[in-house]
Structures are given as structure tokens and as C-alpha cells.
Amino acid sequence: MTSSGVVQILLFFALILACTKPLGAFMARVFDGERTFLHPVLRWLEVLTYKIIGVQEEVEQRWTQYTAALISFSIFGFLLVYFIQRAQGFLPFNPQGFNAGNVSPDLAFNTSTSFITNTNWQAYSGESTLSYFVQMAALTVQNFASAAAGIAVAIALVRGFVRQEKKTIGNFWVDVTRATVYVLLPMSIVAALLFCSMGVIQNLHGYTSVVTVEGAKQVIAQGPVASQEAIKQLGTNGGGFFNANSSHPFENPTPLSNLLQMFLIFVIPGALTYTFGKMVKDTRQGWAIFAAFSVMFFAGVIVAYNSEQAGNPILSHLGIESAATAGQAGGNMEGKEVRFGIASSALFATVTTDASCGAVNSMHDSFTPIGGLVPMFNIMTGEVIFGGTGAGLYGILLYCILAVFIAGLMVGRTPEYLGKKIEQKEVKMAMLAIIATAFSILVLSAISTVIQFPAKGYWNPPGAAIANINNSGPHGFGEILYAYVSGSGNNGSAFGGLNANTPWFNLTIGLAMFMGRFLFLIPLLAAAGSLAAKRKVPTSTGTFPTHGPLFVGLLVGTVIIVGALTFFPAIALGPVVEHYLMNSGKLFSAISTAAAGFLG
Amino acid sequence: MxxxxxxxxxxxxxxxxxxxxxxxxxxxxxxxxxxxHQANGSLIEQNGKVIGSELIGQNFAKAEYFQPRPSAAGNDGYDPTSSSGSNYGPTNQKLVDRVKASIDKFRKDNPDDSGPLPADLVTASASGLDPHISPASAAAQAARVAKARGVSPDQMNTLVAKLTEGPDLGLLGEPRVNVLKLNLELDRQFPKK
The missing domain is CATH 1.20.5 (Single alpha-helices involved in coiled-coils or other helix-helix interfaces)
Structure with a gap:
């Protein structure tokens, strides 16, 4: 690690830390319905929204109604995104003349699912598939909507801990509206203009055709990028305007814009820990979660940074400088941009997978095995290292439930968290959410490594599902595993070499996204409902304090053990074995489609 | 309901x-x-014609120009309608073959340069559109370009140093050289006779 790399990481973290309290306190006021400094400017928009959608601000919902609202919100989002994509040929803002032929039904299904579940996986390649109208009216809107829904669910779960003997957990429509109007929209406007000043493009003209200095023709893709870039990061969505996502110079032109992107990814998840503390009237509880986040964040970034800086020994032997010097970054530069180098790339990869963002500024597929394991492992934890907007908080609260349950088992007491007895129902719901994700990752990955299709058939034209990989050997298995990890974890980053735009992968990764989102959210809302109905038990000397270092350690341990034990065999078969093979200089040639019966 | x-x-x-x-x-x-300027793609005009964007790399193959990194965008590289990295994993034979070919070509084109090659010069970027190379990668090519243009290596090094951008705010990201801007400046200062 270089000293400038370390400074960049610390500076980034300091920015997040500095914003946690002010933004967190602001959000606590917003979701409690109190006035903030933005109300004089934006209250009219909030009121107008309620009027248009026909909702009364004061009427609250039971958990079942809250869930129904969430599902309705998601289904209409899905339908709109699907039909806008398929109808793009008839819609405005389409200078390149894309039409339904560019978006097959299975691809449109995959992208719609992806954007309503906050995954934003890219089986499509923006610049050659989607019109500006689709990017704005379908994708940008869902970037806001899925993030607002995530925040709403997190707040509802926190209300479950705060309330006593109540049947309701808030109003979904009100929470979503407030998250959008007071948090996401104003911050996006500021960020979009900042991005634009740094060089992110924002226009509606057709692609620019130029003749280069050496006389070749180059067609430069254009579009309204900055407005989408802002909410893409702030909402931890991560679906790029372009195929190359945040490595594309028009999405992320400078190291400064790169810092702003990473800041936007973490700022709401970080601040929500303070919002949580504020709402439960004990900010130490929030800081304990923030501390657990930070420990896991630093562990990940240190491992990723060191592995990428160490580089690929196979290439070093060919006579490439692998150490950093004053004039070049060294390390593993395949799939990385010069302006970001190793430190900003490794940091970005950690941040984007700690959170459920999935934007990339470097190609994870070309990372060293251990460097690439970090993003994969981060998603496998359930994205509870800061996590997605809202998703990080509700994910970690679920792990808190498990942590106190495990602690309770060890001492033989009924576990409590924030004064609420954690009983059968809550633990069952927490486990259901975790098992659903693991099931969809492991089962779908396993099927995809063995399933055979006739070549040139409908389901998977290349033939066997593993014929779609770009790298053979353990890395090829890693590509498939990462795809389902990313889908189930609602992350959206990829080992991008996998050709995932076939009906088989579009549909199964879509299924993984559905399971990862809704089989996680619904049990959580059920737990919120059951918690809200309980009475608080007074703290006694036997109560396990959940704000000290002991609890932080227990929480981190629970996350790591549940993640590691569930996925260890799969990790061992992929990145771990690949690491040793790389160090022994083993190379893998492409496997022919005919021989693609098994890996490696 | x-x-x-x-x-x-x-x-x-x-x-x-x-x-x-x-x-x-x-x-x-x-x-x-x-x-x-930024919103429309930071385009660069010369003689009233747009010749590229300062943020988007383009191919340079001639000896008298500094050359960019290998690119996986499109069939010929640097195609902004299909931005992409190679997505080769570290143990992929194709990665090693491609890097070897780049190294051989570089050694042949730059007989005056010896020593280990900067990693960025023979690896493909993430976007396939990387407009930059590292200062070390520019230095490695300086002797060749100087010879092709009939100027002294010192003059060339001075120009490269002038166009080297430091990290943002002095600490973010890496020092870098914009290949297109450098080559345009070359044509201005040392036009090829």
C-alpha cells in the first residue's frame, strides 16, 4: 500500500463519518414528520404527491398493508419499466433509433426486475441498447423508487422496535414520498450538477461522429448521464448509463468525481445508523452498528488493496513493473483506469459491494483472485457493511436479532434487543431471510454449472450454460457464482465476462433478484409487525448491553460466520483455489463449447 | 385491498x-x-472540426505519436459505442498471450527503452476508453517519438512533464498524461516535416 493510497481511504472514511450525524438527525426528523429546513421549499411537493396518489398522511398501516403497498409499488414499477423498454421505438428522446429489437422480452424482464429490486444488474449495454427516454423515464425513476422503498422498510423496522403494543408500523406511501422529496431528490440535484461541472455529460443529442487525429472514424456515445449518475450512487443502485459503468470517463471523469461517487454510495447508509439511534432514543445503539460497519469495511479494503497492489505474478514474470513507483501505479492494472490506479479502484470495489450499489470503476472479473473475493464476500454477507440505502440498516438489524439470539443461547436467557424480547417468530423470520438468499445463490449457481442446452436453441444459444463464461478454470466458476451472488444480494456488479444476456441467465438471475429482495423484505416486515405489538421489558442487570465493543464484536462475528460457513465450499472451489493456481503459474485456455460438460 | x-x-x-x-x-x-463544454462531452475542435473528446481515448498507431493502452472496446479498440474491459481473469491464457504480444511490439518499436514496463501500458483499461497513460508510460515512449519527430529527447521530456497532471487536489487518484492532448500539443510544437 502506498501512503497516498492510505490517505485517500482515510479521507473518504472521514467524510462519511462527518456526515453521519447531521444527515442522520435530519432523516430522523423527516420520517417522524417533523419540520426541517427543507419544508418551506418542498412541503408543497409532499402534499401534492399525497393528493395525486390519494393517500391520507395520518393514516397508518399494519405490516400486511405496508407489505401490500410495497408489492404494488414494485409491480407497477416492473410493468412500466418493461413496457417502456419494449416500446422504446415509439417513444421520444431516441436519436439512435433503438427499438424493441434491441431489447428482447427476456432482457426486458431481467432489466425490469433488476431495477425494481435495487439490483441494477446490467445484462444490457446501455449505449447500444436503450434510448434516452428509457434511461430517464424508466431507469432513473426506478433508481429513486427502489432506494426510497429500501429506506421506507428500514424505517418501518425501526418503528417496530420503538413502538409498544401498536398494530401499525407507519404508512408506506408517506415514507416513500418523504424519502424521495426531502432526501433523494434534493441531494441528487446537487450531485448531478457537481458531476456535470467535473465532466459528466448531460445532453439529449445523438452520438457525435468524429474523425480522429490519425484519421479513423470514432462515434462518441452521448446522453443525459449526470442526472442518472447522481441517483445511481445515492440510491446504491449502480446500473450504469454505459456498459463500462463508472469506469467510463463520461460517467466518472476524474478522481474527484470518483470520490463524490463513493461518498454518495455510503452517505445515506452511514447516516441511517444515526437515524436509527435517534429514533430508538439511544444514539449509542446507532454508533455500535456504525462501528461494526467500519470494522468490516476496513478489513475488506485492506485485503483488496493489498492483493491488487501485489498484482499478478504471472505478468510480473514477463517483465512488468508490479511495484508502485512515482510515475506509475504498478500492481494489477488489467481492467483498471490510469486516473484511479490501484487504491481508488480497490476502494471503490469494496465500497460498491459493501453497499448494495454494484457500480464499478474497474472490472472485478480481472481482479486477482483474493482481490475479487472481497467484493464477492461482501455481497455474500447480505450487504450489511453500510449496505444499501435502507437495505443496509434493515439487513444489519436482522443480524442484530441473530446476534442477541446466539448470545441468549450461550447464557440461557431470553434474548432482548432494544427492550424487545426476541422470540420464536423474529428469529424464524430472520433465518428465513438469510436462508432464502443462500438458497438462491447456491442452488442456482450449482444448476448453471451443470445444465446443458442444445446449441443455438432458445434457452441458451451458446449451448451448455458454462459455455457463456469468458474465463475457464476456477475463475469461470467464479463468474457464474458471482452472477447469482450479485443477483440474490441485489448488488448488480459482475464478473462481467459472463455472457449473461441469454434467456436462461436473464430469467434465473431475475429470479435470484426477486428472491433476494422480496423473501428478505417480507419476513422483515413481518418481524417489524410482531415487534411493534410487544411491550418493552425494562432493562435489568441481566440485560445484554447492545452498544458496547462486546456487542460489536459479536455482531461482526455473526455476520462473518453466517456468511463464511454458508458459502465457504463455493468460495474454496472458486477464488481460493484460483489464488494458489495463479501463484504456481497455472494458466487456463478456453474450453470448447463441445467439451463444455464440466469446468476446467 | x-x-x-x-x-x-x-x-x-x-x-x-x-x-x-x-x-x-x-x-x-x-x-x-x-x-x-462538459455537458456536451468535453469535445475538442481543430480547424472547426470535432476531432475527439478530451475524456475519451482514441487509437494512435504511428511512431510519431504517443500510444494509448490496449483497449477491449469494440473490435478495433477505443469504440465509445461499446465500452468494455477485457474481463480476462488473472489465469487466462488469452490475457498472458495479449500482454506478451504488447510487450514484444513495444520492445520492437522502442529499442531505446529498457527496464520493466509500466503495468498500465500493456494492460487493457476497464472502460476500453481510458484517455490516460501513466507518466512512466509516456517516458518509456519519449525517445521513440522524439526520434520520429527529429527533436531532442530533452525537449520531449519537457513537453511530457508539462502535460502531466498530478493527483486531484494533490492527493486523489494517480498522476497521468492525457494521450490525445499530448499528441495535439506535439503536432503544434513539433510538427512532423
Whole structure:
């Protein structure tokens, strides 16, 4: 690690830390319905929204109604995104003349699912598939909507801990509206203009055709990028305007814009820990979660940074400088941009997978095995290292439930968290959410490594599902595993070499996204409902304090053990074995489609 | 039940209007006024014709120009309509073959340069459109370009140093050289006879 790399990481973290309290306190006021400094400017928009959608601000919902609202919100989002994509040929803002032929039904299904579940996986390649109208009216809107829904669910779960003997957990429509109007929209406007000043493009003209200095023709893709870039990061969505996502110079032109992107990814998840503390009237509880986040964040970034800086020994032997010097970054530069180098790339990869963002500024597929394991492992934890907007908080609260349950088992007491007895129902719901994700990752990955299709058939034209990989050997298995990890974890980053735009992968990764989102959210809302109905038990000397270092350690341990034990065999078969093979200089040639019966 | 479901449709339509049409169009309008150069792609004009973008790399093959990194975007590289990295993993034979070929070509084209090659010069970028090379990668090519243009290596090194950008705010990212800007400056200062 270089000293400038370390400074960049610390500076980034300091920015997040500095914003946690002010933004967190602001959000606590917003979701409690109190006035903030933005109300004089934006209250009219909030009121107008309620009027248009026909909702009364004061009427609250039971958990079942809250869930129904969430599902309705998601289904209409899905339908709109699907039909806008398929109808793009008839819609405005389409200078390149894309039409339904560019978006097959299975691809449109995959992208719609992806954007309503906050995954934003890219089986499509923006610049050659989607019109500006689709990017704005379908994708940008869902970037806001899925993030607002995530925040709403997190707040509802926190209300479950705060309330006593109540049947309701808030109003979904009100929470979503407030998250959008007071948090996401104003911050996006500021960020979009900042991005634009740094060089992110924002226009509606057709692609620019130029003749280069050496006389070749180059067609430069254009579009309204900055407005989408802002909410893409702030909402931890991560679906790029372009195929190359945040490595594309028009999405992320400078190291400064790169810092702003990473800041936007973490700022709401970080601040929500303070919002949580504020709402439960004990900010130490929030800081304990923030501390657990930070420990896991630093562990990940240190491992990723060191592995990428160490580089690929196979290439070093060919006579490439692998150490950093004053004039070049060294390390593993395949799939990385010069302006970001190793430190900003490794940091970005950690941040984007700690959170459920999935934007990339470097190609994870070309990372060293251990460097690439970090993003994969981060998603496998359930994205509870800061996590997605809202998703990080509700994910970690679920792990808190498990942590106190495990602690309770060890001492033989009924576990409590924030004064609420954690009983059968809550633990069952927490486990259901975790098992659903693991099931969809492991089962779908396993099927995809063995399933055979006739070549040139409908389901998977290349033939066997593993014929779609770009790298053979353990890395090829890693590509498939990462795809389902990313889908189930609602992350959206990829080992991008996998050709995932076939009906088989579009549909199964879509299924993984559905399971990862809704089989996680619904049990959580059920737990919120059951918690809200309980009475608080007074703290006694036997109560396990959940704000000290002991609890932080227990929480981190629970996350790591549940993640590691569930996925260890799969990790061992992929990145771990690949690491040793790389160090022994083993190379893998492409496997022919005919021989693609098994890996490696 | 309907009272939970209908608002879903109404709010989605309203959000599409507000966040999918008004918001991006407003940002477009404001940025076109405040930052027209950036918003339209930081395009570079020469003699009234657009010859590229300062943010998007382009191919240079001639000896008298500094050459960019290998690119996996499109069939010939540097195709902004199909931005992409190679997505080769570290144990892929194709990666090693490609890097070897780049090294051999570089050694042949630059007989004056010895020593280990900067990693960025023989690896493909993430976007396939990387406009930069590292200062070390520029230095490695300086002797060749100087010879092709009939100027002294010192003059060339001075120009490279002038066009080297440091880290943002002195600490973010890496030092770098914009290949297109450097080559345009070359044509201005040391036109090829």
C-alpha cells in the first residue's frame, strides 16, 4: 500500500463519518414528520404527491398493508419499466433509433426486475441498447423508487422496535414520498450538477461522429448521464448509463468525481445508523452498528488493496513493473483506469459491494483472485457493511436479532434487543431471510454449472450454460457464482465476462433478484409487525448491553460466520483455489463449447 | 385491498413525470447553461472540426505519436459505442498471450527503452476508453517519438512533464498524461516535416 493510497481511504472514511450525524438527525426528523429546513421549499411537493396518489398522511398501516403497498409499488414499477423498454421505438428522446429489437422480452424482464429490486444488474449495454427516454423515464425513476422503498422498510423496522403494543408500523406511501422529496431528490440535484461541472455529460443529442487525429472514424456515445449518475450512487443502485459503468470517463471523469461517487454510495447508509439511534432514543445503539460497519469495511479494503497492489505474478514474470513507483501505479492494472490506479479502484470495489450499489470503476472479473473475493464476500454477507440505502440498516438489524439470539443461547436467557424480547417468530423470520438468499445463490449457481442446452436453441444459444463464461478454470466458476451472488444480494456488479444476456441467465438471475429482495423484505416486515405489538421489558442487570465493543464484536462475528460457513465450499472451489493456481503459474485456455460438460 | 394497490399505479405515473422527465430535463437545461463544454462531452475542435473528446481515448498507431493502452472496446479498440474491459481473469491464457504480444511490439518499436514496463501500458483499461497513460508510460515512449519527430529527447521530456497532471487536489487518484492532448500539443510544437 502506498501512503497516498492510505490517505485517500482515510479521507473518504472521514467524510462519511462527518456526515453521519447531521444527515442522520435530519432523516430522523423527516420520517417522524417533523419540520426541517427543507419544508418551506418542498412541503408543497409532499402534499401534492399525497393528493395525486390519494393517500391520507395520518393514516397508518399494519405490516400486511405496508407489505401490500410495497408489492404494488414494485409491480407497477416492473410493468412500466418493461413496457417502456419494449416500446422504446415509439417513444421520444431516441436519436439512435433503438427499438424493441434491441431489447428482447427476456432482457426486458431481467432489466425490469433488476431495477425494481435495487439490483441494477446490467445484462444490457446501455449505449447500444436503450434510448434516452428509457434511461430517464424508466431507469432513473426506478433508481429513486427502489432506494426510497429500501429506506421506507428500514424505517418501518425501526418503528417496530420503538413502538409498544401498536398494530401499525407507519404508512408506506408517506415514507416513500418523504424519502424521495426531502432526501433523494434534493441531494441528487446537487450531485448531478457537481458531476456535470467535473465532466459528466448531460445532453439529449445523438452520438457525435468524429474523425480522429490519425484519421479513423470514432462515434462518441452521448446522453443525459449526470442526472442518472447522481441517483445511481445515492440510491446504491449502480446500473450504469454505459456498459463500462463508472469506469467510463463520461460517467466518472476524474478522481474527484470518483470520490463524490463513493461518498454518495455510503452517505445515506452511514447516516441511517444515526437515524436509527435517534429514533430508538439511544444514539449509542446507532454508533455500535456504525462501528461494526467500519470494522468490516476496513478489513475488506485492506485485503483488496493489498492483493491488487501485489498484482499478478504471472505478468510480473514477463517483465512488468508490479511495484508502485512515482510515475506509475504498478500492481494489477488489467481492467483498471490510469486516473484511479490501484487504491481508488480497490476502494471503490469494496465500497460498491459493501453497499448494495454494484457500480464499478474497474472490472472485478480481472481482479486477482483474493482481490475479487472481497467484493464477492461482501455481497455474500447480505450487504450489511453500510449496505444499501435502507437495505443496509434493515439487513444489519436482522443480524442484530441473530446476534442477541446466539448470545441468549450461550447464557440461557431470553434474548432482548432494544427492550424487545426476541422470540420464536423474529428469529424464524430472520433465518428465513438469510436462508432464502443462500438458497438462491447456491442452488442456482450449482444448476448453471451443470445444465446443458442444445446449441443455438432458445434457452441458451451458446449451448451448455458454462459455455457463456469468458474465463475457464476456477475463475469461470467464479463468474457464474458471482452472477447469482450479485443477483440474490441485489448488488448488480459482475464478473462481467459472463455472457449473461441469454434467456436462461436473464430469467434465473431475475429470479435470484426477486428472491433476494422480496423473501428478505417480507419476513422483515413481518418481524417489524410482531415487534411493534410487544411491550418493552425494562432493562435489568441481566440485560445484554447492545452498544458496547462486546456487542460489536459479536455482531461482526455473526455476520462473518453466517456468511463464511454458508458459502465457504463455493468460495474454496472458486477464488481460493484460483489464488494458489495463479501463484504456481497455472494458466487456463478456453474450453470448447463441445467439451463444455464440466469446468476446467 | 384496492386502497393499497391503486396508489402504487398513481405514484409510479407521478414519479415518472417528476423524476423521469422533469428532473433530467431540468438538469439538462441548467447544465447546458452552466457547463456547456462538459455537458456536451468535453469535445475538442481543430480547424472547426470535432476531432475527439478530451475524456475519451482514441487509437494512435504511428511512431510519431504517443500510444494509448490496449483497449477491449469494440473490435478495433477505443469504440465509445461499446465500452468494455477485457474481463480476462488473472489465469487466462488469452490475457498472458495479449500482454506478451504488447510487450514484444513495444520492445520492437522502442529499442531505446529498457527496464520493466509500466503495468498500465500493456494492460487493457476497464472502460476500453481510458484517455490516460501513466507518466512512466509516456517516458518509456519519449525517445521513440522524439526520434520520429527529429527533436531532442530533452525537449520531449519537457513537453511530457508539462502535460502531466498530478493527483486531484494533490492527493486523489494517480498522476497521468492525457494521450490525445499530448499528441495535439506535439503536432503544434513539433510538427512532423
Amino acid at each position: 384496492w386502497q393499497q394497490i391503486l396508489p402504487g399505479l398513481r405514484i409510479k405515473l407521478f414519479m415518472t413525470l417528476l423524476l423521469g422527465v422533469i428532473y433530467p430535463l431540468a438538469i439538462t437545461g441548467i447544465s447546458q447553461v452552466l457547463f456547456p
